[in-house]
Amino acid sequence: MINTLFLPELRELLDSGDAHALREVCTALHPARTAEFVEGLSPGEAWSVLKHADMPLRVEIFSYFDHDHQVAIFESQDRHEVAELIAEMSPDDRVDLLQEVSPEVVQQLLELVPASERQNIERLQAFEEGTAGAVMTTDIARLSESLKVRDALAELGRQAEQLETIYYIYVVDGSGRLKGVVSARQLVSAMGRPQVTLGDLMDTDILMANVHEDQESVADKVARYDLLAIPVVDDDGRLVGIVTHDDVIDVVREEATEDAHRIAAVDPLEDSYMRTSLFTLSWKRGIWLSILFVAALLTAFALRHYEKNLASWEWLVWFIPLVISSGGNSGSQTATLIITAMATGDVELRNWLQVVLRELAMGLLLGGFLGLIGFLAAAVLRWPNISEALVVPFTLLLVVICGTLCGSVLPLLFKRLGWDPALMSNPFVAGIIDILGIVIYMNVAMALLDITSPRGP
Amino acid sequence: MINTLFLPELRELLDSGDAHALREVCTALHPARTAEFVEGLSPGEAWSVLKHADMPLRVEIFSYFDHDHQVAIFESQDRHEVAELIAEMSPDDRVDLLQEVSPEVVQQLLELVPASERQNIERLQAFEEGTAGAVMTTDIARLSESLKVRDALAELGRQAEQLETIYYIYVVDGSGRLKGVVSARQLVSAMGRPQVTLGDLMDTDILMANVHEDQESVADKVARYDLLAIPVVDDDGRLVGIVTHDDVIDVVREEATEDAHRIAAVDPLEDSYMRTSLFTLSWKRGIWLSILFVAALLTAFALRHYEKNLASWEWLVWFIPLVISSGGNSGSQTATLIITAMATGDVELRNWLQVVLRELAMGLLLGGFLGLIGFLAAAVLRWPNISEALVVPFTLLLVVICGTLCGSVLPLLFKRLGWDPALMSNPFVAGIIDILGIVIYMNVAMALLDITSPRGP
Structure with missing residues (x-):
């Protein structure tokens, strides 16, 4: 958060070198608010303001700067002065920050930091990302x-x-x-x-x-x-x-974001969206998109398999997207509900039967209702051949039940196998429903309509 | 979390009425662990154990019980003893809990609570769910x-x-x-x-x-x-x-779960998944499923509109699910990335142009890559008519770009309008892509193949 309201006044104070007033700026407000006002300045200017604060306050104001601004100051300002700040920073924050600074600058800075602090930094850097060691701080009574x-x-x-x-x-x-x-x-x-x-x-x-x-x-x-x-x-x-506790809030947010990304078939980003390079982003998305794509390719082969049926009942084609998306949507609703409920401990593995039965009931209710609307639409489009239109509601009912069942069974199964339930559940559910939806649709049609059976394999 | 390890021993102590040992049970461990061991007992038994702890400790152990167990104790145990506990509980916790207890029991209990505490409870109960007033506590120095x-x-x-x-x-x-x-x-x-x-x-x-x-x-x-x-x-x-801080962690988790539900087109649950009735659940899911269903119905009308084109090039049908799901998947990846980035403050409205340009580039990269695989698959299926197969990669490229653009523009637009970006973004994106995907596919086919134009409206 940057507040540009007082930038002209701050620049004037810097130009006139009014040390007393600059000290006032640093001490009058909560350090977080001071940071908001100062952050709009260039790294050099912001650093000049900060130097008027005593070290503990300087560290605190600096800690509220945006990560990018902190990195810019580390890389551009006097190495000795920056090293003094580093020596006073909280051990976990400085390690996080130094990860983003260019390696040659880090080396120069570390040489200027007192040996005990340098060892502390190097020890914390050794812990693997995502462990208690990597988020902990070492300043304790x-x-x-x-x-x-x-x-x-x-x-x-x-x-x-x-x-x-x-x-x-x-x-x-x-x-x-x-x-x-x-x-x-x-x-x-x-x-x-x-x-x-x-x-x-x-x-x-x-x-x-x-x-x-x-x-x-x-x-x-x-x-x-x-x-x-x-x-x-x-x-x-x-x-x-x-x-x-403050690190824990960050971890809770980070993990929730990771789960949301996994649910949407994105490999979790290590960095924020804006700071992740296009190359990394296209890799983290492309890998899952490709897997889903290959699964979806199966639908093309399935539809080719049913070519003759579709040729004799052309109107069946009209409802293919509807059938698939209804199954996919109800499946992703279920999967997301179960994944988030497991993340908060609300659903545990021992509840599996209860969950699956609930979702079976949901599938009957939701599939029945959507089938009803679907029947009305199909009846309008196929008027006056209403009996043909019955293919649509029966298919929808079965596909939605498949969706809710897959959406509940897969996350539970992943959890049972010791995998992250958020990982691939929704994409998997969508892929399975795409292909199952077509198979169900064609078989319902064959059962209800006077249709030729598909050509052999 | 329930630990059933020592249930037989606890029951023995209760039977023999060994007050000294029961006191030991209450005081020896961290209250949270004591709660784990005691929670497996029936409400009456657990309450008998708790009565051996002094009031502050009793309140603390009780606070670690599962919500359902707490409610069961409130509803089944001696009203006077429960009222004593309520008087000592933290103001925010007891208000949360009393919401779930049956109204007549609440009334009986409140009559036994000292007047000052009762007023405190009634004041906190008056605040609307989801406001600072509803999560705050009033015990302050x-x-x-x-x-x-x-x-x-x-x-x-x-x-x-x-x-x-x-x-x-x-x-x-x-x-x-x-x-x-x-x-x-x-x-x-x-x-x-x-x-x-x-x-x-x-x-x-x-x-x-x-x-x-x-x-x-x-x-x-x-x-x-x-x-x-x-x-x-x-x-x-x-x-x-x-x-x-502990209430804040709960709020952060709650809000992350709500966002995840909205992203998956489920109206956020007020209660946990397992405690929500099937009726409520089917309503909260059915309303969005129906909206999505009506949107997907448009695809049926679109496909009927293109009936003649499909009749002359039957193989085009095979790739309909592939086209739609590729667009939908890339769109939901983008929408989720943008929604979570806005929730953590990483992307703000003023970044809109940068975000849209990034997603345009992502669409080109991902669409180009998927188009390549799609071309190979189409070439195999349509061998030896390779030139026809070109319809698939061009369509995929355009549809994936549409997906990434819709996925970025919609959440930004919702935010601009003051709505929750998580609300309906993904469902909306999916619905738009379903219909756009078919229109793009048919028009690319008409441009590249010797195909009759669709019949007029």
Whole structure:
């Protein structure tokens, strides 16, 4: 979000070098709003404004800039000044950002960052995209269990500015293993009892995530248990970081978008739509389109197989698209409902029979209703041969039932096989219905009309 | 999530009335895990276990039960005991829950709840579903600006158990208007300076939401500014509640599911898939299926219009489903990409030209590629009349371009008109492509083949 309202005034202040006023600009508003006003400037100008803010505030305003603006500043501004900012940024944000900066600039910048921060960056960069390790941050309050409440609060006060969150305090043993968690709420409640130690207060039944755990499963835990943050441990149980509530919202959004893309037969994009290159985009779409295309090719062979039937009853051709699209639409409705219900935990594998029966009933209801409209339309188009028109409603009823059944069985089957139900369910359903629809249509027609049977294989 | 592992042991403890052991069960684990173990019991048994936990813990374990189990307990257990629990529950959760309990039970329960809590429940119930007022909670720390840091901490310590979140302290004036916010982080950092008051510390540029604001817009603010909670004010600026990070995650999930349903032409369900009645479900699906069906009916009329052309070139019929489904698939890919990109703010209205040009390029690339495969298939099926087969690739190219253009223009247009882009975009795109696909196909065929023009209207 960019607000261009005060750009002329900001440029004037920069030209006149009014340091006092520029400091005012940085401090008067919420950092997120300051960012909106400053972001419309060129990277160089925006950076000049930011330099009037103290480091913690500078980092915060910068963190609200758009990703592209952040990258532009990293690549164009004084390397030493940028490196100072990097040293103060939150560990997870800077790793995300550095991924997009050109490698030679990253190398130059990392040389100027203090060694401890550089190691931290390199360690986080090593985690695979989509794991807890890749989204976690490493700025956490690690305290010893013998610490008294009052001292713990004082220690927190000293560290508060550097920490991503002070809402949980993690108690670790000598080798860094996580032993317990004390919430800031517990600490504040215990202020009246100064002799109490963290060891007395801490919860030892800790909800935690493994560094290699999938980010979706981490987000589920945080959402289910209403946590502000979840500790992340390595395979030896040593505390290595935390995933915080704001990262979880991003993960939830990201996963929902990925599911939506998979449902529409697009391989999920790693980057945003606007930043993905045409080449990547055409690959991620083309691969699924081609698979669907090959499936749809089968319909051409099927129709050629029924050539003679169609020649004797030409009007059957008119309803081919209607039959196919009705089956496809009802199938994609079902598949989407089941996929989203499984994603939110509302439908589980053990409900399979109930789901399939529900969808059978839906298919009867919806197919029956569409068949009725279809019969009226066919009767009008084939007037006065109304008995012929009966082919249409019977076909529609059967095709819609096929659609709802495929749409429910396939996602459940994929889940059972350990695949992502969103993956290919809708495309598969559409492909199956295309070909089944034609076979059903032709066989219903052969049964009801005086029609020659298709030529042999 | 239900864990049935210890059900026999739990039942034994209940039979023997071992109060000490049951207390252990309630306190030893994280409340969420206790809930998993207890939830497999009958409502009466689960309630008997819960009664061994102190009230704050009892409320917390209960809050992790499945909605259906909570409702069953409310409806079957002792009204007085349930009312005690309700009085202690978080204001937003109990209002959500009471919506599902039968009205006569709700009335009996509310009569037993203290008057102040009852008024609170009735006030929250009055807000429209989907607004900030309906998701907010009202347990907040409201303090005066003259309070000193040390006193504020002590006051927080006293209130901590009752509050939904202690991570922001809201400073209000005499008439309840919101004047500023102090984060727990600021408070803890300032502990070394006991003379500082909340008025000195507070931020006065406050991000807030109006009670009537749409929950999606509230969630966007919290996500964008990485907040733990956002204050909610009424039209006079009086602080009435907060929306917390955990509610925001629920809202984000809910909205993503709604979008997915709309994309698949299902009117969003108010309840979960399994709890929605077949009647409601068939209505919410049938209405869109019928609209799509009527659109698809147009294809039948179009094909009748081209009856003579099809009679002279029968093989054209074979490729009708292929043409339509290729256009529909590429169109739904585009529409989904644009809709999700607009939902996350990645594409905005001002990017329209860029988006349309990208999709034009995508259409050329994808249509060209599919046309190539289509040509090979048509050449095989029509061997040796290869020149005839050229109708297929030219049609595919044009139809896929139509698909990507419709898929991008429609969601942008809907957004421009102030409608939800997810609403009907995909169904509309599919319907338009069905009919356009046939018109394009027939006209390409007429241009390339020696074919009679269609009979006049």
